[in-house]
Amino acid sequence: MSTLEIKDLHVSIETEQGAKEILKGVSLTIDSGETHAIMGPNGSGKSTLASTVAGHPRYEVTSGSITLDGEDVLAMEVDERAQAGLFLAMQYPVEVPGVTMTNFLRTAKTALDGEAPKLRTWTKEVKEAMAQLKIDADFANRNVNEGFSGGEKKRVEILQLELFKPKFAVLDETDSGLDIDALRVVSEGVNRAHSENNMGTMLITHYTRILNYIKPDYVHVFVDGQIAEQGGPELADELEANGYDRFLAAVGA
Amino acid sequence: MTNTPAEQAEKVAGVEVGERRISIPGMSEEGENLAAQTNTAADHSHGGVGESKEITAGIGSRAKRHIGFDVEGFPEPNGREEEWRFTPLKKLAPVITDAATEGEPVSYEVTAPENVTVSSLGQDAAPRNTVLHPADRAAVVGSKNTAEALHLKVPADAEVTEPIRVDITGAESGKRANSHIVLEAESHAKAVFVLEHRGSAAFNGNVEVKVADGADIKVISLQRWNDDAIHVGQHDAEVGRDAKYKHVAVTLGGEVVRLNANFRYAAEGGEAEMYGLYFADSGQHLEHRTFVDHNAPRNASNVLYKGALQGESARTVWVGDVLIRKAAEGTDSYEKNQNLVLTDGARADSVPNLEIETGVIEGAGHASSTGRFDENHLFYLMARGIPEKEARQLVVRGFLNEIIQKIGVDSIEESLQEDLENELEIAGY
Numbered sequence: 001m002s003t004l005e006i007k008d009l010h011v012s013i014e015t016e017q018g019a020k021e022i023l024k025g026v027s028l029t030i031d032s033g034e035t036h037a038i039m040g041p042n043g044s045g046k047s048t049l050a051s052t053v054a055g056h057p058r059y060e061v062t063s064g065s066i067t068l069d070g071e072d073v074l075a076m077e078v079d080e081r082a083q084a085g086l087f088l089a090m091q092y093p094v095e096v097p098g099v100t101m102t103n104f105l106r107t108a109k110t111a112l113d114g115e116a117p118k119l120r121t122w123t124k125e126v127k128e129a130m131a132q133l134k135i136d137a138d139f140a141n142r143n144v145n146e147g148f149s150g151g152e153k154k155r156v157e158i159l160q161l162e163l164f165k166p167k168f169a170v171l172d173e174t175d176s177g178l179d180i181d182a183l184r185v186v187s188e189g190v191n192r193a194h195s196e197n198n199m200g201t202m203l204i205t206h207y208t209r210i211l212n213y214i215k216p217d218y219v220h221v222f223v224d225g226q227i228a229e230q231g232g233p234e235l236a237d238e239l240e241a242n243g244y245d246r247f248l249a250a251v252g253a
Numbered sequence: 254m255t256n257t258p259a260e261q262a263e264k265v266a267g268v269e270v271g272e273r274r275i276s277i278p279g280m281s282e283e284g285e286n287l288a289a290q291t292n293t294a295a296d297h298s299h300g301g302v303g304e305s306k307e308i309t310a311g312i313g314s315r316a317k318r319h320i321g322f323d324v325e326g327f328p329e330p331n332g333r334e335e336e337w338r339f340t341p342l343k344k345l346a347p348v349i350t351d352a353a354t355e356g357e358p359v360s361y362e363v364t365a366p367e368n369v370t371v372s373s374l375g376q377d378a379a380p381r382n383t384v385l386h387p388a389d390r391a392a393v394v395g396s397k398n399t400a401e402a403l404h405l406k407v408p409a410d411a412e413v414t415e416p417i418r419v420d421i422t423g424a425e426s427g428k429r430a431n432s433h434i435v436l437e438a439e440s441h442a443k444a445v446f447v448l449e450h451r452g453s454a455a456f457n458g459n460v461e462v463k464v465a466d467g468a469d470i471k472v473i474s475l476q477r478w479n480d481d482a483i484h485v486g487q488h489d490a491e492v493g494r495d496a497k498y499k500h501v502a503v504t505l506g507g508e509v510v511r512l513n514a515n516f517r518y519a520a521e522g523g524e525a526e527m528y529g530l531y532f533a534d535s536g537q538h539l540e541h542r543t544f545v546d547h548n549a550p551r552n553a554s555n556v557l558y559k560g561a562l563q564g565e566s567a568r569t570v571w572v573g574d575v576l577i578r579k580a581a582e583g584t585d586s587y588e589k590n591q592n593l594v595l596t597d598g599a600r601a602d603s604v605p606n607l608e609i610e611t612g613v614i615e616g617a618g619h620a621s622s623t624g625r626f627d628e629n630h631l632f633y634l635m636a637r638g639i640p641e642k643e644a645r646q647l648v649v650r651g652f653l654n655e656i657i658q659k660i661g662v663d664s665i666e667e668s669l670q671e672d673l674e675n676e677l678e679i680a681g682y
Contacts, residue, residue, distance in 0.1 A: 057628065057632070077635070078635035078641075079640045079641065081636075082636055082637055082638035083638045088636055090633070090636075093633065094627075094630060094632075094633045096634065096651055097654075098650065098651030098652055098653065098654035098655040098657075098658065099648070099654075103647075104634070104637075104647075107639055107647065111637070111639045111643070112637075144633075
């Protein structure tokens with residue numbers, strides 16, 4: 001079993017007005033097989049948490065720690081974090097011109113495993129995973145995310161999640177911009193990765209919709225860079241009924 | 254009428270710029286749609302990474318540029334003219350003087366199937382000089398000093414599957430060669446022409462391409478000169494009704510190369526594209542100018558030029574003119590230039606000029622960017638476990654490969670990729 005532990009995390013970004021603190025002391029522990037939903041209004045710092053775990057250079061950790069089975073994640077380069085078993089499904093996956101999906105997937109798998117995958121079984125695995133996510137086979141020959149619709153990009157993120165088999169996945173608003181069919185297909189992919197690899201999941205979302213498909217064990221409400229409240233799945237039901245007003249009012253006061 | 258050079262991202266090394274969160278300085282920037290807002294005042298870009306901007310206003314309309322066959326109409330340039338101000342004129346002297354070819358400094362080898370007619374055309378023999386109208390001093394002296402043009406014609410309805418090749422090989426550095434090639438595709442013909450330049454020469458080569466109604470023509474011009482070659486050329490095309498035209502210029506060799514690639518339309522329904530790839534090392538000046546003349550309604554155009562630069566004195570220039578004339582209602586047009594600066598000291602100039610004389614168009618976008626790596630590309634690849642060095646290699650190759658992919662001839666694509674590998678080795682990629 002693995003544990004991803006975030007302790008009293010403070011994160012700032014550089015703005016034109018100087019450094020701005022976005023995360024103001026976040027603590028969260030996720031064990032293998034657990035699904036934690038991080039919910040909160042726009043601008044509360046949810047995506048900052050996701051990008052910080054993955055190591056995006058824009059975010060500066062001013063204090064606190066992130067460890068994976070005791071190893072200091074913050075000391076790792078971006079690629080080392082992925083190699084250690086962390087995966088970030090991005091909210092806005094970038095297009096990488098001139099690099100085909102096939103080339104990209106094989107290169108990444110090789111880097112993650114430390115050896116090239118066996119060509120025949122790998123090709124078959126990719127094909128099957130694409131079919132399950134209803135991604136057209138032709139996408140393998142296209143450049144990474146180039147000309148993909150928003151929904152297609154999200155499916156390709158989950159394709160990677162299934163192929164790379166991380167210990168922990170951070171899903172950064174994977175549900176945003178998906179229609180109901182795509183949401184179901186993507187959720188099934190996440191659930192497969194969860195049950196097959198005992199993956200731990202940090203599911204970041206603004207809406208409760210995706211929680212109909214991916215059942216969280218814990219729900220954390222994020223407000224103004226901190227966890228304002230946590231509980232079981234019933235907390236999501238309350239948010240569904242009442243929205244974030246209760247929490248925002250508390251901050252305002 | 255407006256004259257609006259593009260807005261430009263000049264920040265360096267992964268700084269997100271503006272509200273659109275341009276991910277990489279100068280790499281994934283989308284051009285604005287100018288159909289609705291025709292008076293954007295903006296500046297264009299000069300210089301390498303981190304250099305300051307220079308603002309130039311009041312460039313004359315492309316419609317008013319002098320064209321013609323009279324050498325006297327084109328005074329010897331002094332370097333202050335808009336169309337010459339980026340060019341090292343001293344080095345170009347061997348090709349812009351009014352001079353004849355010296356002996357046979359360049360050989361021409363034509364490879365074409367039997368149904369392609371190979372002949373020559375004198376000064377007054379149409380279709381010579383019906384498509385290409387010299388637009389600068391270099392083109393007019395080249396035109397004047399080439400008595401016989403090489404003429405390749407693909408007959409109507411013929412589909413030529415193998416590329417039709419002209420291998421142009423220079424034998425001696427500094428030796429003046431004038432050249433004129435006329436590529437003609439009759440109606441509904443389909444073919445790929447490859448012009449491959451190698452060796453050493455002072456080469457002045459004009460190319461005109463007549464694309465008849467419904468034809469589908471690609472012209473691939475490869476500049477794989479030795480590093481002491483000088484090359485100027487004007488490549489003009491006229492695109493017929495419902496015809497397709499694609500021009501791809503790849504410039505890797507040569508000390509100074511200055512190519513003008515242009516097209517206009519003969520009717521409606523045409524789709525024309527120009528792609529370019531250049532890779533400048535120290536001591537190279539590689540200049541590409543494109544002019545899309547939307548002179549007729551309901552045509553589409555797309556221009557994408559990409560460049561990489563490495564080494565102290567590597568120098569590139571791209572100037573892209575698009576003119577949407579009053580008559581050209583329903584035009585859909587886009588142009589973009591991206592430069593990737595791999596080392597300090599290199600300098601790329603990038604100037605998109607868009608003139609719109611009618612508001613009744615589908616679209617007219619332009620974009621330009623010059624910078625280092627897109628940090629967000631790197632982050633994406635590294636977040637998938639790919640180490641930084643390998644991720645950089647993927648991004649650079651991907652950047653360059655986007656143009657190679659447009660060629661569509663496997664053997665050429667592979668051989669160019671080999672050349673690019675050799676170029677990249679110099680900068681340690």
